Amino acid sequence: MFFNKKTSPSNGRIQAEPSEKALHGASLVREAWWLGLVLVGAYLAVILITYSPQDPSWSHMASEGASVDNAGGSVGAWVSDMLLYLFGFSAWWWVVLAFYGMWLVYKRLGSTISERPFLLFNLVGFVLLILASAAFESGHLLAIPAQFPLTQGGMIGNALDTLLRSMFGFAGSTMCLIILMAIGFSLFTGWSWIMMTEKLGAWVLAAHAWGLNKYYDWQDRKAGKQVEIKRDEYIETERKRTEDRPPIEIKVPELEIPKSERVLKERQTVLFESMPDSALPPLHLLDEVTTTVELQSAETLDFTSRLIERKLVD
Known part of the structure; x- marks a missing residue:
């Protein structure tokens, strides 16, 4: 064994x-x-x-x-x-x-x-x-x-x-x-002739689908090109219009602040005069109003106005 x-x-x-x-x-x-x-x-x-x-x-x-x-x-x-x-x-x-x-x-x-x-x-x-x-x-x-x-x-x-x-x-x-x-x-x-026929049909359908996709892509590109041309023409027209527009003239307003009677009265207070009955503090404690106001430059205002116009157009 x-x-x-x-x-x-x-x-x-x-x-x-x-x-x-x-x-x-x-x-x-x-x-x-x-x-x-x-x-x-x-x-x-x-x-x-x-x-x-x-x-x-x-x-x-x-x-x-x-x-x-x-x-x-x-x-x-x-x-x-x-x-x-x-x-x-x-x-x-x-x-x-x-x-x-x-x-x-x-x-x-x-x-x-x-x-x-x-x-x-x-x-x-x-x-x-x-x-x-x-x-x-x-x-x-x-x-x-x-x-x-x-x-x-x-x-x-x-x-x-x-x-x-x-x-x-x-x-x-x-x-x-x-x-x-x-x-x-x-x-x-x-x-097999049946399998060859099925494969041929599948190739024909695939070729047809490929051709349709190419045709639709071509149509999309064509439409996009037309929109791009129109947009370029519009932008060029707007650019020329903004360039030909006269510059903006900025007029600085003259500020005339009326004098407050209360302020004048409180400034002419007499010594040892009793304090007013009002709970508010006197106005002469506030700073005087400046006659000059800081304004934006003409270039800044022009740029801002054009930007607003473009946003409204879009």
Whole structure:
């Protein structure tokens, strides 16, 4: 019993080592797939761009020693000619497949779960997409300004379009191909058309709200600018009016204080005369009235009057 307890951790470590090696090996395989898909996608794009119908290829024979204009060499000339012969311009979906597969593998470089069913699901969608695209290109698109070894849409697209037209007619085949392309694209990319529509609607509403806010801000700034212009004009008019106004003349009034009979009487009091019966103190105890009064300067009065006018206007 004690022997089993001591050896169980070592057995667990021994069993864990192969799994870690297997995970590391699977990660290396995914990296190899990623690099291979990068190479395939770039090579397909180059050979399709530099395709020349004069190169010796799958559908065109040339004399021995003829030059090859395709940047991918003789192999590139053969592969590009075959893809364009079979699918027409829709052969570019193979480039999309390579780069999209590269992106999927890149996202799963550190994954430990086998996701082969999902990848096969994408491949089924791709087959449906490229077939429907080639058929739609063959009979439902205007002429594409490009050179093809056979015809627009290729041999497969032409055959599929002819079959669907014989079964559903032109309008029916058009609707069928559009639906098939939508289904294939959704299966291939994993994007939901409903979610894409909702996101598009949310973007449209957000753009509309943003535009309304910008419009209202512009209206507010415009109204504020007009008010500012009117206020500046009014201030300039008031400034000129106050500058042209004649200065204020301040006339100092002459103070004439009448003499009080009581004061004169109390000043002429006779010695030893009895005190008055009134409880009030005598007036001669008060200070004499000064004939000079301190007045505000003309500048102070002018400033105060203008300030009062402005406050009343506001």
